[in-house]
Amino acid sequence: MITKPKGTKDIYGIEAKRWQYVSKVIDDIMEKYNYTFIRVPVFESSELFHRSVGDASDIVTKETYDFTDRGGRKMTLRPEGTAGVVRCYIENKMYGLSSQPVKLYYNMPMYRYERPQAGRYREFTQFGYEVIGSDDPLSDAEVISLAVNIYKALGLKEIKVNINSLGDDKSRNNYREALVKHFKPHINELCSDCKERLEKNPLRILDCKVDQDKDVMKSAPKTIDYLNEESKERFEKVKEYLSVMGVNFEVDPKVVRGLDYYNHTVFEIEAKIEGFGAQNVIGGGGRYNALVEELDGPKTPAIGFASGLDRLMLALEMEEVELPINDKVDLFLLYVSDDEKKYAAYLLNDLRKSGFIVETDYLNRSLKAGFKQADRLNSRFIIVLNDEDLKKNEVRIKNTKTKEEDVISVDALIYYLEENINDLYDMDLNIDNYDHKDAD
């Protein structure tokens, strides 16, 4: 038997319905915030990720799925979405659009060759969004509060927002120097990767999973202490706006992020998933004011965020959040003989066009087995079509919950179903309390 590759997942059945529901809530909220959907290729030229995510980042040095295509080009399966979105922004000259900033969102699989464990996969899905073309601290606060609002709308209760600032280039360079000074005398205490990082990108040392608990790490200088006045002021504004929006946050100097393109605001959002370790980070993002230019576009400030959907689904499960998934069929149509089957075919088509979920028997079951199948599918109503009723233009419709049966005219069937089934599919968007009409 051929099995799925290590670190991947099959999603089907009720789990697939939960994913679809979550994606629908995300779509609805992104629309309210006036973002437009974007789709970029699963693979891009490897150079894109080397120049954006960074040559010295763990993602590029250890985790990318690289291949050479039949034309000899070096390609990489995308490990994240920002690089591809920014490449698309530049290639399509979106900086020339009259409406700025450009607000884009995505929901797509990513690929990282990591050691698989709970909450960490080699193929995983991120929903994410990017605001390209604004340096306003208000957009930083909005990007953070949007993530919080999505999590809240889904019913997640225990989330923690950790923010930090890396400052502008000058602040970042001062900080970099301070880190080198701090770590150099302790170089022998660091893992082999960190020894290399000290030369190439000392900020990455703070991100190290191996050295995390060592004293030299705990006593490392903090970014906040190296921010120049301008960067400090900017960070203060972001915090003010967050407070106005009612977002609870903590300033955490340990948040430096694992990708190279960040400056100024960086943030991560944790869910309380016990036993998950670092995998309780369900999303992260930050400002990347230099990236568009580094990828040969015009100087353009930007900020964005991405959340691991797989981890988010796990967090919802752990908190036992009940998502309003429809696991019911509206009507199961049975027929006593082949004579009524044609009429069943007509009704199935007609009722589905009117928006009802209607099922029938496709296995030539006995009536008894047909009732069982209706039960398995959680059908709200059952009709057994028979010649006698149909001659009078009537059907007997049985409510499977109350066990009551009504005899109604076929012409009144749609009206009857409309009256008796609360509309589960019409969801009202109320971000504070995403309200769902109950099905029963």
Ligand code: HAM
């Ligand atoms: P990231 O922190 O690398 O940021 O990934 C964002 C989220 O994706 C993580 O917080 C985590 O929830 C999820 N994730 C990452 N790796 C895995 C994995 N192996 N298995 C399951 N989930 C995973 C970025 O990717 C940036 N592009 C975010 C961003 C957008 N910054 C600005 N704009």
